[in-house]
Amino acid sequence: MKRIPLGRHTIRCERLDNGLEALILADPASPVTAFHTWFRVGSRHEREGKTGLAHLFEHMMFEETENLAAGEFDRRVESVGAHMNAGTWLDWTYYHETFLPEHLAMIAELEAERMARLKLDEPQVEREKNVVANERHLRTENSVEGAAGELLWKTAFRAHPYHHPVIGWMEDIRGLTVEDCRAFHRAYYAPNNAALVVVGPVEEAATLDLLRRTHGGMGAQEIPADDPPAEPEQDGERIARLTWPTPSPKVCVAWRAPAITHPDGPALTVLSQVLLDGRSGRLQRRLVHDGEVAVEVQGDAGSCRDPSLFEIWVDLREGHPQEEALEAVYGEVAALAGAPPRADEIDTARNQVLLGFRSALETAGGRAHQIGFYHVTAGDAAHVQRRQEALLRVTAEDVRAAAARYLVPRSRTVVLVDPAEAAP
Amino acid sequence: MTPRFFHEPGPGLGFVDLTVAFDVGAEADPPGREGLARLAARLVRCGTPGRTRAQVDAEVERLGARLEAAAGQNTVMLRARVIRENLEPLAALLVELVLRPAMREEDFDQARALHLAELVQVRDQDRDLAGRAFRRALYPDGPVGRPASGTVASVRRLALEDCVRFHRDLCARDTLLVGVAGDATETEARRALLDRLEALPERAAVARPAWPDAAPPRGRRALLVDKPDRSQAQIYLGHFGPKPGRDHHDGLYVSTVAFGGTLSARLMQEIRVKRGWSYGAYAQLARSRRDDAFYLWTFPKSADLGPCLALELDLLRAVAQDGVAPQELELARGYLVGSSVFLVDTPADRLERRIEVETLGFPPDYYAAFRRRVESVTLESARAATAACVHPDDLVVAVLCTAAQARDAVRKALGDGAAVDVVAFDDDTL
Numbered sequence: 001m002k003r004i005p006l007g008r009h010t011i012r013c014e015r016l017d018n019g020l021e022a023l024i025l026a027d028p029a030s031p032v033t034a035f036h037t038w039f040r041v042g043s044r045h046e047r048e049g050k051t052g053l054a055h056l057f058e059h060m061m062f063e064e065t066e067n068l069a070a071g072e073f074d075r076r077v078e079s080v081g082a083h084m085n086a087g088t089w090l091d092w093t094y095y096h097e098t099f100l101p102e103h104l105a106m107i108a109e110l111e112a113e114r115m116a117r118l119k120l121d122e123p124q125v126e127r128e129k130n131v132v133a134n135e136r137h138l139r140t141e142n143s144v145e146g147a148a149g150e151l152l153w154k155t156a157f158r159a160h161p162y163h164h165p166v167i168g169w170m171e172d173i174r175g176l177t178v179e180d181c182r183a184f185h186r187a188y189y190a191p192n193n194a195a196l197v198v199v200g201p202v203e204e205a206a207t208l209d210l211l212r213r214t215h216g217g218m219g220a221q222e223i224p225a226d227d228p229p230a231e232p233e234q235d236g237e238r239i240a241r242l243t244w245p246t247p248s249p250k251v252c253v254a255w256r257a258p259a260i261t262h263p264d265g266p267a268l269t270v271l272s273q274v275l276l277d278g279r280s281g282r283l284q285r286r287l288v289h290d291g292e293v294a295v296e297v298q299g300d301a302g303s304c305r306d307p308s309l310f311e312i313w314v315d316l317r318e319g320h321p322q323e324e325a326l327e328a329v330y331g332e333v334a335a336l337a338g339a340p341p342r343a344d345e346i347d348t349a350r351n352q353v354l355l356g357f358r359s360a361l362e363t364a365g366g367r368a369h370q371i372g373f374y375h376v377t378a379g380d381a382a383h384v385q386r387r388q389e390a391l392l393r394v395t396a397e398d399v400r401a402a403a404a405r406y407l408v409p410r411s412r413t414v415v416l417v418d419p420a421e422a423a424p
Numbered sequence: 425m426t427p428r429f430f431h432e433p434g435p436g437l438g439f440v441d442l443t444v445a446f447d448v449g450a451e452a453d454p455p456g457r458e459g460l461a462r463l464a465a466r467l468v469r470c471g472t473p474g475r476t477r478a479q480v481d482a483e484v485e486r487l488g489a490r491l492e493a494a495a496g497q498n499t500v501m502l503r504a505r506v507i508r509e510n511l512e513p514l515a516a517l518l519v520e521l522v523l524r525p526a527m528r529e530e531d532f533d534q535a536r537a538l539h540l541a542e543l544v545q546v547r548d549q550d551r552d553l554a555g556r557a558f559r560r561a562l563y564p565d566g567p568v569g570r571p572a573s574g575t576v577a578s579v580r581r582l583a584l585e586d587c588v589r590f591h592r593d594l595c596a597r598d599t600l601l602v603g604v605a606g607d608a609t610e611t612e613a614r615r616a617l618l619d620r621l622e623a624l625p626e627r628a629a630v631a632r633p634a635w636p637d638a639a640p641p642r643g644r645r646a647l648l649v650d651k652p653d654r655s656q657a658q659i660y661l662g663h664f665g666p667k668p669g670r671d672h673h674d675g676l677y678v679s680t681v682a683f684g685g686t687l688s689a690r691l692m693q694e695i696r697v698k699r700g701w702s703y704g705a706y707a708q709l710a711r712s713r714r715d716d717a718f719y720l721w722t723f724p725k726s727a728d729l730g731p732c733l734a735l736e737l738d739l740l741r742a743v744a745q746d747g748v749a750p751q752e753l754e755l756a757r758g759y760l761v762g763s764s765v766f767l768v769d770t771p772a773d774r775l776e777r778r779i780e781v782e783t784l785g786f787p788p789d790y791y792a793a794f795r796r797r798v799e800s801v802t803l804e805s806a807r808a809a810t811a812a813c814v815h816p817d818d819l820v821v822a823v824l825c826t827a828a829q830a831r832d833a834v835r836k837a838l839g840d841g842a843a844v845d846v847v848a849f850d851d852d853t854l
Contacts, residue, residue, distance in 0.1 A: 008436055029436075031765055062687075071697065074687040079755050081762015100762055130700030137656035137725050138703055144548050245652045247547045247850060278490070279481040290478070292534060295541040317541040344486060351488030354507050358438035362770055420652070 004382045007361050011371060011381055012204050018220045019192025022211050023371050023381055025199040027364065033101045033200025034368035037111050038094045038376045041188035043166040044228050044306070049175070052132065052168015055088040056176055057184050059128045061095065062086075066117035070124070073110055082107065083365075088166055091305040092376045098365045101201050105210055111196075112214040115189055125178045133174065136167050144244045145313075148415050152252050155240045156309055156413040160231040190221035195375050199368040231256075231307065234411040242417045248295070249316045250417035251325040255407045257302030257310040260378050265301070266390040267402035268310055272301040273349040274341045274399060275332060276312065280348065282332045283312070291328070293320045305377050309413075310406060322416050337404040340396035353391045425626055427597050430778045431613045432605040434771035440511050441772045442617055443603035444522050445501040446594045447783040450572035451713075452633055457581055459574020461495035463539050464587040464594075468502065469493040470531035472520045477531050480521065489514045496572055498713050499783045500594060505772075508607040515616035523623055525591060532584040543576050547850050550658050550824045551723070553649050556854045557847065558660035558822035561647040562717060566635045576852045597624045601782055605771035637715065640664055644842040645820050646834050650827035651849035657729040658824040661736060662719030663815055665709045668786045673709075675809025676718065678801040680709045682748040682756035683739075683810075684720060690752060691720065694739060701728045713785045718813065726825060730833030733823075737816055737837065744814035747807030760798045767791055824849065 002013040004023075012024045046053050064070040077084050082099035097107050140146040150165045157163035167173075196215065198207055234256055258264050275283045276299045287294040296315040302308040314325040361367050374383040450461040469491060470477040484491045489506035502522060506514040546552050556571055563569030574582075602621060604613035641663050665680075666673040684691035684707025695705035702722040710716035720740070724732040748756070768774045768791070777791045823834060827846045835844055847854065 007438075031769055071688060071693070075755060078686045078688050079758040079762075081759050081764070083763060083766060098766070100765055103762075127697075127700045131696055131703055134656070134701070134723070134725055135703040138723055142550055142654060142656045247544045248541075278485045280478070280485045285478065285481075288538070289481070289534065292537055295538070295545045315545060317537075318544055344482070348482070348486045351507060351510070352485060355439060355488045355490070355505065358507065359505065362437060362772075 004385070006367070006371070006381075006385055013381065014208055016191065016212060016216050018216060018218055020215050020218070021195040021375070022208060023195060023197045023375060024202065024204050024207050025367060025371065026202050026204050027199065028201045030200045030364045032098050032364050033104050033198065033202060034096065034098045034364040035104065035107045035111065036094055036096045036197040036368045036372045037115065038092055038195045038197065038372040039188060040091075040193050040226070040376055041093055042089050042091045043164065043168075044090050044161045045188065045224070045226065046161060046164070048164075049172060050180060051164040051172040053176055053180055053184055054093055055167050056128060056132050056173065057181055058086050058088045058093050059132060060120060060125065060181055061114050061118065063124045063128070064119045064121075065113050066119060067113055068110075073114060076106065076110060080106070090162055090166060092373070094372055096365065096368065104198070104200070104202065104207070108210055108214040112218070115194070115215070116218045118185060118189075120178055120181045120185065122178045125176070125181055129173055129176060132167065133170065136170055136173065139167060140165070144246045144250065144417060147244065148242055148250060148252055148417050151240050151242055152254055152311070152413060152415045153309070155238050155415065156234075156254055156256070157231055159229045160306060161228050162231070162304070162306065162308060186221070187224050190223060191215060191218045192220040193223045195372060197368045197372045197375070199364040199371070228306070236410050238413045240413075240415050242415060243420050244417055245420045246417065247419060248318045249320070249322050249419060251314045251316065251322045251329075252311060252415040253326070253329050254309040254311045254413045256411040257308050257406060259305060259307050260303050261383070264402050264405070266387065266394050267398040268406060269301045269391060270346070270349045270394045271336065271399045271402050272299055272310065273352060274336065274345050275299070277349070277352055283328060286328050286332065287314060287325065293317060293324050293328070303377070326414070333403060333407045336400060337407065338400075340400040343396070346394070346396050346399075349394070350392055353388060357388045425597050427600040427602050427618065427621060427624070428782060429614070429618050430601070430603040430775055431610045432771040432774040432778075433609065434606040437607040437771070438508050439505055440508055440604060440606040440608045441775060442504045442506070442515060442518060443501060443601070443775060443779060444518060444617070444621070445499050445601040445603070445779055445783060446599045447499055447601060448594060448599055448632060449495050449498045449500055450570070451497050451567035451635065453570070453574070456578055457586060458570045458578040459539065459572070460582055460586055460590055461500055462572055462574065463536060463579065463582055464590040465493040465495045465500045465502070466535045466539065467527060467532055467587045468525040468591060469521055470535055471526035471528060472524050473526055480517070483517060484514070487514045491518070497567055511608055511612065511616050516620065519617065519620040522595065522621070527584065527588050527591070529584055532587060536579060536582060539573070540576055540579055543573060543579065550651065550654070553651070553849055553854060554658035554660050554822050554824040557647050557649045557824070558662070558719065558820065559717070560854065561645060561820040561822055562641065562663065563638045566638055567633070568638065568712075568714065568716060575854075595624060596627045598626070598628070600624060601779055603775045603779055605775035635714070638664060640815070641818050641820050643818060644838045646838055646842060646844045647820070647822045648827045648830060648834065648844065648846045649822065649824040649849050649854065650846050651824060652826060654726060654824065654826045656723055656725050657830060659722050659724070659729070659733060659736070659821065660719055661733070661819055661821040662717050663819045664715045665718030665813055667713070667715050668711055668790050670715070672809040672813050674797050675801050675805040676813045677709050678753065678756050678760065678798055679743070679748050679806045679810050680707050680718065681760055682752040682806070683707050683743050685756065686759055688755055690743075691736075691739060694735060695722060695732060701732045711784065711786070726829060729823070729825060729830055730837050733821070733834060733837035740814060740816040743810050744816055745811075747803070747810045750803055753801070753803055753806055757798055757801065761795050764794050764798070767794065
């Protein structure tokens, strides 16, 4: 048993005999309970030709089980007003419910049932493939942001499976079979590849007893090695173009960023804040509010288990060429690589870190997400608190050094989105 | 008159939410000047006599805060979240912005230019375009159909003087609502925000425009929003439904959840689960100050548009004729009763509900009595509501699609006599 501090609370961490990890945060003041099931499987575990399998499987987890007829899982959860959903990402898949505290036992039983006794049959897989294809139409085929994001990661990664999209390539989705799903379930949906997170007005020992009863009887399995091919160091800038029926050009610039546990991660996060945060970030001012070149600038510092991307997205205003965005982005990056940010910029970043951290822990569901995400992605839920502390320790010189080390032209990938010419 | 004040404590959260709201919004925009309330709200945050816009932005963020200025149909609102340690300076800045906004010409020009660019950017968002088209088709002559953001043409017509006048007329104690939620005691909340707003002038409430009730649609009318290369359609269809407090509101609200508000609901089962046509299929009864939309939203791939639309109309007819089934009603009531905790889960949620009741004119106990009202909906009252309020033959349909490929399918699904119009996705009237 281990205890991890998180804000005003502590997380009790236990490993059951079958390898399942249970992380329980008791908060008597919470009006609801959150129950999360995180699996250490995502699109990184897929192979070429079978992309989209992790995400399709997430859909299949809402289907029939040995003891629940089709639709019964949803009906039981919804009949008590629980909010539920699931998500698949590069490194993980998770299932979550938030509900009135008196329904904890029922939710735990339902989650255990679908984890251990899911039925996978041909008609359901075929039908759900259509739904996933429709989801892909929504998120990618008819979305400029989705299409550009897919092209960015495909261009930036050539060896590592971060190359392919979480939802999968359309032709791969259509080719997935029920046997693919069964093999995936056998391989990855095992107690020793999962973590349960419970946050709410619960009693720790009783909750642990409950989880032992509902989940403790499942047998551990041998989990396939998680050793995707490493992405070779990038040896030069890569540029990809996309033409789209969009009113204005867009630009995405990305650099290779280290893994979530790397010590330089917090400095890159603060660097991202100095450039992009709120309305006072350097690029927000230069491109949106003062320069009036762009409608929107946003980005992400990368938060994946393996090295990923530090991204900056610029949505230009009509009539402004992409070069204006590139000049501004490269100029501000070069400025930060040459001279540390000002003291007031570091103060701003620190206070925004505090606001973000406290806001993320506002609800039971928010806390459960933080705990599950860092436990699975960074290997330890203690990273929730540690990361905040590390962010608050970042110095101006750390930020400069991170910009100089990571945001260099040879590790850069650029996607340029050009508006399609209107049909005559 | 003392401004209406709401406090929802949340000790230990480490942050505080502040709301300064005025219960007049875009519905007061003069015809042809749509977007005024929203632009004026944005301009308010662009500096004070002693601080430039950039200085305000930098100070807000240095204090560990986020500040949003927005206008909906019925409200203008400035909302901030700040770390507890900086409640006082942030509240002082917020009040300074409300009472003494600089309203400079250069800030107006910049805010308007950004606002215009955002209106163009919306053209990338298929769902938003379909939703805007649906509202325009549903209510061509009133505030429900007018986007609070305005159009390119209407925003171009706005001048700084319009915003100055709007702010002057709006800013009075009797239209003001002040809310504080989170990690502040009531004493701290009052001192930080309410006491500082004492300087607001006291005068008669701004007259809310007397928009007539909308004429319900007659027959079936479709508006296709034509966008090239769409492999998926976005479909909104529906008509008006009763606002909170009106006859049949509760029955229709619960029936709508039973029909299309959950994964287990009929609409999702028929369209997604049985046929795999659309990733989502939802029905909703929008709630605002006046009768608002009862609508369905789906997004099938283009090849499934016709059958999906036809099925939605059949399902609507069935629910209008027969109402929801007993087991559907039971699930919907259980869902709504159990999930009502999320309406008031956090101090910020509780504050938002209280402000909604005030600004949207809901019955005072609308949320307080929510569970009781849901539980009191019977099969008979639910069926009476759907029979009275669901009209499958009198509705509007908005479809974002590639019109050349979709027009015939839409005509066929809607049947003889349906009017089908087409508008380009970059048409400024959307």
